[in-house]
Amino acid sequence: MxxxxxxxxxxxxxxxxxxxxxxxxxxxxxxxxxxxxxxxxxxxxxxxxxxxxxxxxxxxxxxxxxxxxxxxxxxxxxxxxxxxxxxxxxxxxxxxxxxxxxxxxxxxxxxxxxxxxxxxxxxxxxxxxxxxxxxxxxxxxxxxxxxxxxxxxxxxxxxxxxxxxxxxxxxxxxxxxxxxxxxxxxxxxxxxDSEIVNQFKKDLESAFRSDTLKNGDLQVSAFAEAQQLHPAYFSTVIKTKTGISANRWIQDKTITEAQALLSKSTTPIKEIAYQLGFKEPTHFSKFFKKYAGVSPNQYRNQ
Incomplete structure (x- = not known):
C-alpha cells in the first residue's frame, strides 16, 4: 500500500x-x-x-x-x-x-x-x-x-x-x-470483521454524549477495558481494521465535537473544555491549536 x-x-x-x-x-x-x-x-x-x-x-x-x-x-x-x-x-x-x-x-x-x-x-x-x-x-x-x-x-x-x-x-x-x-x-x-471496531465507535460516541465525561474516559485503555480486551491487542485491531490508531480516532472525534460546539453554540470555551473531559481549559486550548492550527477563540471568530 x-x-x-x-x-x-x-x-x-x-x-x-x-x-x-x-x-x-x-x-x-x-x-x-x-x-x-x-x-x-x-x-x-x-x-x-x-x-x-x-x-x-x-x-x-x-x-x-x-x-x-x-x-x-x-x-x-x-x-x-x-x-x-x-x-x-x-x-x-x-x-x-x-x-x-x-x-x-x-x-x-x-x-x-x-x-x-x-x-x-x-x-x-x-x-x-x-x-x-x-x-x-x-x-x-x-x-x-x-x-x-x-x-x-x-x-x-x-x-x-x-x-x-x-x-x-x-x-x-x-x-x-x-x-x-x-x-x-x-x-x-x-x-x-467489525465487532470490536463497531463497539469502539459506539462507545466513543456514547462517551461524548455523557454528562460526566472525564479525561480518563477517553484513554485507549478505557475503551479496551470496556470490551475486556488487552489495550495492546485492542489498539492493533483498531489500527489493522481502520488504518487509523485508536488514539487518533479519539483525537479526531474530540476535535470534531469541539468544532461543532465552537461554531454552533455560544457556550464559553472554558465550559466546552470541561464538557470534553479536559481538567484545565489551557490544556484544551493547546490541544485544539495543535490539531486544528488555530486557537479555539480564533476558530469561533472565523
Missing part, C-alpha cells in the same frame, strides 16, 4: 475531484451530494489512493469498474450496490464508463438531518469492510428510482430542499439496510 504520509485526506467529494482531477469538477455547497456517475466520470480513470472523511454510497447500473479498501479489491457488475465509510485508504478505477449514482454524506449531515443517534438505527454504517452487494432487478430499480428522486429534489434548490432530500435519503438508507442484512457476504463481514 502507498506511503501513508503522502496520502491525501478529503473532507468532501469536490476536494477529491478538484485536487486530483479524477473526474469532472463539481460544486458542493452542503455536506450531502448526489451525482450521476456517467457525468462526473465520462471517461476511464484511475484514482490515486486517498482517505475520504465522508460516507459514500454507489449504485452501478452498468459499466465496468472496481474499488479498493485498504488491501482489498472489489469489482462491480450490473446492479451493484456498495458503500464505504470514513477512515480507510481507498481508490477506484473506471474501466468502462459507468451508469449509476454516487451519494456522499458527512457524519455531521447524518446526525443533523437523519437523527442525532443515526448509528443506533443504521449500525451497518460502522461496518469496516463491506463487500459489494449484487441486487436483483427489482431491488436495484427501487434504489435507483429513489436516487433519481433525491437528485431531482436536490437540484430544485427550494427552501425545503434539505428536509425533502433528507427524508428521501432516510428511505434510501432503510432500503440499503434491508438489502444488506439479507446479503450473506455482508453478514459474514459484519459479524466477523
Amino acid at each position: 502507498s506511503d501513508d504520509s503522502k496520502i491525501k485526506a478529503y473532507n468532501k467529494l469536490s476536494d477529491l475531484y478538484d485536487d486530483e482531477n479524477v473526474g469532472q469538477s463539481i460544486v458542493q455547497d452542503t455536506d450531502f451530494t448526489i451525482h450521476r456517475l456517467e457525468i462526473v466520470h465520462d471517461k476511464p480513470v484511475q484514482s490515486p489512493v486517498f482517505r475520504a472523511n465522508y460516507f459514500s454510497f454507489v449504485l452501478v447500473k452498468k459499466g465496468k469498474s472496481f474499488y479498493t479498501i485498504d488491501d482489498h479489491k472489489f469489482y462491480t457488475k450490473p446492479n451493484t450496490l456498495y458503500f464505504t465509510n470514513p477512515g480507510h485508504l481507498k481508490s477506484f478505477g473506471i474501466e468502462e464508463v459507468v451508469q449509476g449514482f454516487i451519494i456522499t454524506s458527512s457524519e455531521e449531515y447524518l446526525k443533523k438531518y437523519i437523527h442525532t443517534t443515526v448509528f443506533d438505527e443504521f449500525s451497518f454504517l460502522l461496518t469496516e469492510m463491506v463487500p459489494p452487494c449484487y441486487l436483483d432487478d427489482a431491488k436495484f430499480k427501487e434504489l435507483y428510482h429513489l436516487a433519481e428522486q433525491i437528485l431531482a429534489e436536490q437540484e430544485k434548490k427550494s427552501t425545503l430542499r434539505h428536509k425533502i432530500v433528507s427524508s428521501l435519503f432516510m428511505v434510501f438508507l432503510l432500503k440499503v439496510k434491508e438489502y444488506l442484512l439479507k446479503d450473506d457476504s455482508f453478514k459474514v463481514a459484519y459479524d466477523r
Whole structure:
C-alpha cells in the first residue's frame, strides 16, 4: 500500500475531484451530494489512493469498474450496490464508463438531518469492510428510482430542499439496510470483521454524549477495558481494521465535537473544555491549536 504520509485526506467529494482531477469538477455547497456517475466520470480513470472523511454510497447500473479498501479489491457488475465509510485508504478505477449514482454524506449531515443517534438505527454504517452487494432487478430499480428522486429534489434548490432530500435519503438508507442484512457476504463481514471496531465507535460516541465525561474516559485503555480486551491487542485491531490508531480516532472525534460546539453554540470555551473531559481549559486550548492550527477563540471568530 502507498506511503501513508503522502496520502491525501478529503473532507468532501469536490476536494477529491478538484485536487486530483479524477473526474469532472463539481460544486458542493452542503455536506450531502448526489451525482450521476456517467457525468462526473465520462471517461476511464484511475484514482490515486486517498482517505475520504465522508460516507459514500454507489449504485452501478452498468459499466465496468472496481474499488479498493485498504488491501482489498472489489469489482462491480450490473446492479451493484456498495458503500464505504470514513477512515480507510481507498481508490477506484473506471474501466468502462459507468451508469449509476454516487451519494456522499458527512457524519455531521447524518446526525443533523437523519437523527442525532443515526448509528443506533443504521449500525451497518460502522461496518469496516463491506463487500459489494449484487441486487436483483427489482431491488436495484427501487434504489435507483429513489436516487433519481433525491437528485431531482436536490437540484430544485427550494427552501425545503434539505428536509425533502433528507427524508428521501432516510428511505434510501432503510432500503440499503434491508438489502444488506439479507446479503450473506455482508453478514459474514459484519459479524466477523467489525465487532470490536463497531463497539469502539459506539462507545466513543456514547462517551461524548455523557454528562460526566472525564479525561480518563477517553484513554485507549478505557475503551479496551470496556470490551475486556488487552489495550495492546485492542489498539492493533483498531489500527489493522481502520488504518487509523485508536488514539487518533479519539483525537479526531474530540476535535470534531469541539468544532461543532465552537461554531454552533455560544457556550464559553472554558465550559466546552470541561464538557470534553479536559481538567484545565489551557490544556484544551493547546490541544485544539495543535490539531486544528488555530486557537479555539480564533476558530469561533472565523
